[in-house]
Amino acid sequence: MRVVPPSEGVDVVAAERAATAFLAAFGVPTDTGPTADTPRRMARAYAEMLSPRSFDLTTFANDEGYDELVLARGIPVHSVCEHHMLPFVGTAHVGFLPGERILGLSKLARVVELFARRPQVQERLTKQVADWLQTHLQPRGVGVVIEAEHMCMTLRGVRAGGTSTVTSSLLGCLRDDPRSRAEFLALTTSAGSYGAGGRHG
Structure with missing residues (x-):
């Protein structure tokens, strides 16, 4: 596709x-x-x-019946705040619990870019990535955590340099099953400063 x-x-x-x-x-x-x-x-x-690149959505049949978490951590995020047209930059951690198909790992970064390269707010970006993967991959669960620094907050206004904002979107088993949810949040926490408390900063 x-x-x-x-x-x-x-x-x-x-x-x-x-x-x-x-x-x-x-x-x-x-x-x-x-x-x-x-x-x-x-x-x-x-x-x-503001121009995301086209890409091929490469998926493979889950012939081995792999049913554990697949997680890509530290995906670079570069976007532009739609309120001030100033950049916000950070990282995304994107994971899924496979269903019938698995995804080429580089495509997780491509999906992040697909929605990041446009005027955005971080909350919407996080949800769009999760919803898109849920719709096109139909996994048993999807989790997306984005941590970013917003230039509209560090260079103007309050000028709170070094402040990061964390957003998350969990779908399917990663939202409903406590063990799967805890595993995902623990793995993303070890990649940075994200905790189970959701958005802060």
Whole structure:
């Protein structure tokens, strides 16, 4: 199955013109000197941050009947806060309890990117990854934990540098079965500072 993200028709030329006007409004000259090419760089940088890549969803029959947790820890997360258009960066831990099929491990990172490369809030991103995997893989359970630092919180406003926000979404057995839930949370806790208390920070 080929996963092709919806295209909104990124217009880099129009974005460059808008970046020039944006910088001019803040008194940043772009006609000469080291910032002459900044609008183009800005436009291309945001085009990259807001454009997920297509990928093939590779799954395999679970012929061995594997029924234990599969977990990819420390998947890089790069997204843009939809409220301030500033980046938030961190890591995702994504796991599932296989059903009839298992997933190529690199595809877990691809699914995170699929939803991260767009204007986002972390809560929605976490739930979208979990829901998408539940729908397309139909496992017995899915768990997603994301821990990220938001530039809109560390560079402006309260300026609470070093603060991280943790969100989680658990579906199926990883939500309903206490033993499976505890195993998943214990493994994600050992990967970072996440605890069973859910969102904090």
